[in-house]
Amino acid sequence: MTHSEENYLKVIYHLSVVSPRGVNTNAIAGMIESKASSVTDMVKKLAEKELILYQKYQGVTLTEKGLLAAKMIVRKHRLWEVFLVEKLDFTWDEVHDVAEELEHIKSEKLINKLDAFLGFPTEDPHGDPIPNAKGEIKKIDKQLLSDLETGQKGICVGVKDSASSFLQYLDKQQIALGSKIEIIGKETFDMSLTIIVDGKEMIISNKIANNLFVKLAT
Amino acid sequence: MTHSEENYLKVIYHLSVVSPRGVNTNAIAGMIESKASSVTDMVKKLAEKELILYQKYQGVTLTEKGLLAAKMIVRKHRLWEVFLVEKLDFTWDEVHDVAEELEHIKSEKLINKLDAFLGFPTEDPHGDPIPNAKGEIKKIDKQLLSDLETGQKGICVGVKDSASSFLQYLDKQQIALGSKIEIIGKETFDMSLTIIVDGKEMIISNKIANNLFVKLAT
DNA sequence: AAATATTTTTAGTTTTGTCTAAATTTTAAT
DNA sequence: ATTAAAATTTAGACAAAACTAAAAATATTT
Known part of the structure; x- marks a missing residue:
C-alpha cells in the first residue's frame, strides 16, 4: 500500500x-x-x-480487510505518539505531524517491538485508544465535559480535538490528562462553565468543554 | 526534498x-x-x-550543500539503526531495510532528540561513524583484517559489507564488534587466515577478512 | 588513428496521484 | 412534481519518477 x-x-x-x-x-x-x-x-x-x-x-x-488495515495505521500513529512523548520528551501538541510520517513505516516487527518497548500502552498522549496487534480496541468510558451537570466531578481522560492551539491552551491552564475537574456553575447565556481543576477555579468556554473528555468520578 | x-x-x-x-x-x-x-x-x-x-x-x-544534506541522511539512518538494536533488540542484520525508511522522516527535532535519547552515539551497530548535528564525523582508526600480518592482533571495530548473510555468518562464528582477533597464519594459495577470536581458533576466507575492520592492538 | 565497445544522454512512454472543467446524479426547495 | 442547488463523477491534462530504444559522446583496442 x-x-x-x-x-x-x-x-x-x-x-x-x-x-x-x-x-x-x-x-x-x-x-x-x-x-x-x-x-x-x-x-x-x-x-x-x-x-x-x-x-x-x-x-x-x-470492508473487514480495510478496517483492519486502517486500525493498523492508527495503531502505528498512536504508538509513535507515545514514543515521542514518553521517550523523546515531545509535548502532546508537537507529536501529530511527525507521527503522521512515522505511521507509514512498513515493518510489523518494528511496530510490535516498539509496542513492547513502550509497555503495551492502551492510550496515546491525547487519550485516544491504541489498537493492539490484533486490531482490538479497548473501549474507553468517557463523555464530553460539556455534558456534565453542575456539581458533577470527573477526571480528564482525553481531548476530542487535537489542534495544537487547543492543546497549548490546556497546558497554559494546567489542564492535563488525569486532572480532577468539578463543575461549579453553568452560564445559560453562552454555556460557559465555572470549574475547579485540581483545586484551581477557572472559567472555560463551551467550545473548550465540548472538546474535553472526562470520566465521571463520584 | x-x-x-x-x-x-x-x-x-x-x-x-x-x-x-x-x-x-x-x-x-x-x-x-x-x-x-x-x-x-x-x-x-x-x-x-x-x-x-x-x-x-x-x-x-x-556541493557543500549537498554534502551536508547527504550527511544528515546518513546521520538519520545510523541513529535509527542504533535505536533499533539498542532499544528494540533488533539484530545487526535486521536493521538496514527499516532504517532505509526511517531515514526519510523529516524532523530535525526528532533526530536530535533521538540522538540525545541514545546518548549521542558516534558509531552505528556495524561500526560506521555517525555524523553529529553539525555534520562532523569522528574519524575511526581502523584497517581491514586482511591487511594485518601474521602475529598481529586487533579488535574488531566494524564491517565493510553489511549484507545480512555476512552478518549472520559473523554471528554464527561468534565474531562481534569488540572481539579480539589474532592472526595465527596466512595461506598463500587462497589467502585464507587462521585466526584466534576471543580465544577460539578458526579459519576464515580472504573474502571475510577483506570485509572486517579491526583496530590494531599491541 | 581508425574501428569498436562502453557509457551516457536524449526522446518519447508509462504509472501514480493529483488537478480543472464539464457532465451527471442526487438532494432540497419551491 | 418541477426546478434549483449541491455533490459526485467523468474526461482530459499535468508533474514526478521511472522506463525503453535510439543517438551521441567517451574510452578502449587493434
Whole structure:
C-alpha cells in the first residue's frame, strides 16, 4: 500500500465513526486536503483492492480487510505518539505531524517491538485508544465535559480535538490528562462553565468543554 | 526534498568515497537499482537544486550543500539503526531495510532528540561513524583484517559489507564488534587466515577478512 | 588513428496521484 | 412534481519518477 492509499484509508476510518452508513466524497476531500475528483479516483482503486465498498454517489464503507488495515495505521500513529512523548520528551501538541510520517513505516516487527518497548500502552498522549496487534480496541468510558451537570466531578481522560492551539491552551491552564475537574456553575447565556481543576477555579468556554473528555468520578 | 532525491544524494555520498573526482551515472544506477537514463534525469534535478555539480558525461560531485544534506541522511539512518538494536533488540542484520525508511522522516527535532535519547552515539551497530548535528564525523582508526600480518592482533571495530548473510555468518562464528582477533597464519594459495577470536581458533576466507575492520592492538 | 565497445544522454512512454472543467446524479426547495 | 442547488463523477491534462530504444559522446583496442 502506498502512503497515499494509507492516508485515505485512515481518513475513511475516522469519518466512519460519524458516518457509518457511508463516508462522503467531499468529507474525504476535506480531510485529505484534496479535491473531490481526486477522491473518486482513489476510492475506485481502494475498492478494486477490496479495502472499501464503493457505490457511485453513495459514499464508501470499509470492508473487514480495510478496517483492519486502517486500525493498523492508527495503531502505528498512536504508538509513535507515545514514543515521542514518553521517550523523546515531545509535548502532546508537537507529536501529530511527525507521527503522521512515522505511521507509514512498513515493518510489523518494528511496530510490535516498539509496542513492547513502550509497555503495551492502551492510550496515546491525547487519550485516544491504541489498537493492539490484533486490531482490538479497548473501549474507553468517557463523555464530553460539556455534558456534565453542575456539581458533577470527573477526571480528564482525553481531548476530542487535537489542534495544537487547543492543546497549548490546556497546558497554559494546567489542564492535563488525569486532572480532577468539578463543575461549579453553568452560564445559560453562552454555556460557559465555572470549574475547579485540581483545586484551581477557572472559567472555560463551551467550545473548550465540548472538546474535553472526562470520566465521571463520584 | 523527496525520498527519491534523498536516496540519490545518499548513494552519491557513499560512492564519492571511492570516486572523489566524479561519480559515474552507471555506478549510481547500480546502487539505486535503476537505469542510467533515470539517473541522468534525477542528476539534472539535483544539479538544478545546487546539491551536486554535474557536467555531461563527466559524472557528479556533491556541493557543500549537498554534502551536508547527504550527511544528515546518513546521520538519520545510523541513529535509527542504533535505536533499533539498542532499544528494540533488533539484530545487526535486521536493521538496514527499516532504517532505509526511517531515514526519510523529516524532523530535525526528532533526530536530535533521538540522538540525545541514545546518548549521542558516534558509531552505528556495524561500526560506521555517525555524523553529529553539525555534520562532523569522528574519524575511526581502523584497517581491514586482511591487511594485518601474521602475529598481529586487533579488535574488531566494524564491517565493510553489511549484507545480512555476512552478518549472520559473523554471528554464527561468534565474531562481534569488540572481539579480539589474532592472526595465527596466512595461506598463500587462497589467502585464507587462521585466526584466534576471543580465544577460539578458526579459519576464515580472504573474502571475510577483506570485509572486517579491526583496530590494531599491541 | 581508425574501428569498436562502453557509457551516457536524449526522446518519447508509462504509472501514480493529483488537478480543472464539464457532465451527471442526487438532494432540497419551491 | 418541477426546478434549483449541491455533490459526485467523468474526461482530459499535468508533474514526478521511472522506463525503453535510439543517438551521441567517451574510452578502449587493434
